Amino acid sequence: MDIPILISSLPNLPLFFSMFFAIYLAAHLIVFQNWSFKLRSEAASCLISLAHGTPAVFLACHAILSDSNRGFATVNTDFQNTVLEYSIAYFVMDLGHYLIFNPSDVLFIGHHLATLFVCITCRYLVFHGAYGILILLILAEVTSFFQNVWTLARVRRPDSKTAAQVYGVLCPPFYALYSVVRGLFGPVFVYKMLIFYLSGAADNVIPRWVWVSWISVVVTAISVSILWISNRWAELYRERIVISQEQKNR
Structure with a gap:
């Protein structure tokens, strides 16, 4: 049996959620057991993000092609529905993590709720439009591996020389890739989506309020992403200035 057909025949949401939950528990109990509770919790979130991001890119590419x-x-x-369910399971799992361990992080909670709205309405309400949503998923998750490694290195760099080195090496290429994907490719693709939906060509299968909500969510997410990466570039610049001054003072 072909793998996509086999996967599509399984009870997807419970299966995928159980998988992410198992990875999350393993992160707490095994992988990061020697880390402090605060860092272990963040690292567990990164581990399930790693388990979702890159596989989701390959799955979405296959589902589209x-x-x-x-x-x-x-x-x-x-199979497109299966990929949507894979992402829904991850975002439900990670949303639970934030609600329990970091309820003050309204930005991430809002991001996860908005993403869940888009995926759930596409999968279970209108049953159309997965092509565009999966392209956006690819653009969102293609930097996931680098972002999670960067995050782990960032939180450990105060007490790990290796983590500090990884962080220093990874920042420029990760920031550059993120900037191009979120600041260029993302807006261009959303513009194409908007032009298509405004033509009315989808109104008979995707209600206007649904696609307007999708576009609003995506535009907001891209805007926040651009703000986030701009702050990271500014932070990197300040850090390099400090390092340069310290070297001159030696």
């Missing part, structure tokens, strides 16, 4: 009838208003294929 295997569908010969691609378009912003085409009906979702079974």
